[in-house]
Amino acid sequence: MPSGDAHRSLARALDILELCSLNGSGYTLTQLSQHLGIAKGSISPLLHTLRDRGYLTLDDQDHHYRIGRMAFRIGNTYLDEASALREIYRLMHDIVSVCHETCHLGSLKNGDVYYLKKVESPLYSHTVTGVGKALLADYQLPQLKALYYDGLYPLTEHTITDFRLLADQLAEIRASGFAYECEESTRGIRCIGVPLRKNGKVVAALSVAFPLERYSDAAAASARQALDEARRQIERM
Numbered sequence: 001m002p003s004g005d006a007h008r009s010l011a012r013a014l015d016i017l018e019l020c021s022l023n024g025s026g027y028t029l030t031q032l033s034q035h036l037g038i039a040k041g042s043i044s045p046l047l048h049t050l051r052d053r054g055y056l057t058l059d060d061q062d063h064h065y066r067i068g069r070m071a072f073r074i075g076n077t078y079l080d081e082a083s084a085l086r087e088i089y090r091l092m093h094d095i096v097s098v099c100h101e102t103c104h105l106g107s108l109k110n111g112d113v114y115y116l117k118k119v120e121s122p123l124y125s126h127t128v129t130g131v132g133k134a135l136l137a138d139y140q141l142p143q144l145k146a147l148y149y150d151g152l153y154p155l156t157e158h159t160i161t162d163f164r165l166l167a168d169q170l171a172e173i174r175a176s177g178f179a180y181e182c183e184e185s186t187r188g189i190r191c192i193g194v195p196l197r198k199n200g201k202v203v204a205a206l207s208v209a210f211p212l213e214r215y216s217d218a219a220a221a222s223a224r225q226a227l228d229e230a231r232r233q234i235e236r237m
Helices: 003-021 029-036 040-052 069-099 141-147 163-176 217-236
Strands: 056-058 065-067 102-109 112-119 179-182 189-198 201-211
Touching: 003 029, 003 040, 003 056, 003 065, 029 040, 040 056, 040 065, 069 102, 069 112, 069 201, 069 217, 141 163, 189 217, 201 217
Parallel strands: none
Antiparallel strands: 056 065, 102 112, 102 201, 179 189, 189 201
16 A cells, blocks of 8 residues: 555544544444545445454444544553653652752663653752663663663763673662762762662663762762652552
8 A cells, every 4th residue: 555545544543533532422434424524435444443453332223433442541551651650750859859959750762861850959050960870770781782882982081981890880780779870971960860660671760969069978868768769659650
């Protein structure tokens, strides 16, 4: 099928789903054809496919097509994820209220850290920090070399560029549950992070960033406790 035809068919299928979602009573084949301006011969195969895949149901009595279980399943997945993110953001604010330092949520994509959310410290500072070690917690030496096949490039004079040293630190993170860095991503910033797992796999990470002048053993202990509690709650979701 030509690409244009495939795109048109997909657009029409989505139009059908969107229309049916607006009316719980559903629509007959004729009504769908009239509302969408699609000939019955063109819309009928789409309806059969959507019904067979569970996105629509067809009532044997009134012959109305209605939203099916698969459409509800996808919608509920979105709601579950949105609800989880709202809870994570709330927990990040709790961390900041305890530690008074900036909290970051990040994920890993092709070896790069993507920051998903940042809750600023109430104290004046502009912090940029890496949660990379926490995100890489499960990586072994061969996986690291495969991911960063061009080598590890320094962001500061403190950045780890030796694969074996990084692999050793990741092993420590797996053992302790906490990732640490000191001016490796940004000069003047120390960071404590925790990996967040879903079904045993690291999917994101939380971190607290400290300007060096505000870092202390007591502050670090408070951050670890807050991060660990947030991690436990997030992973139970």
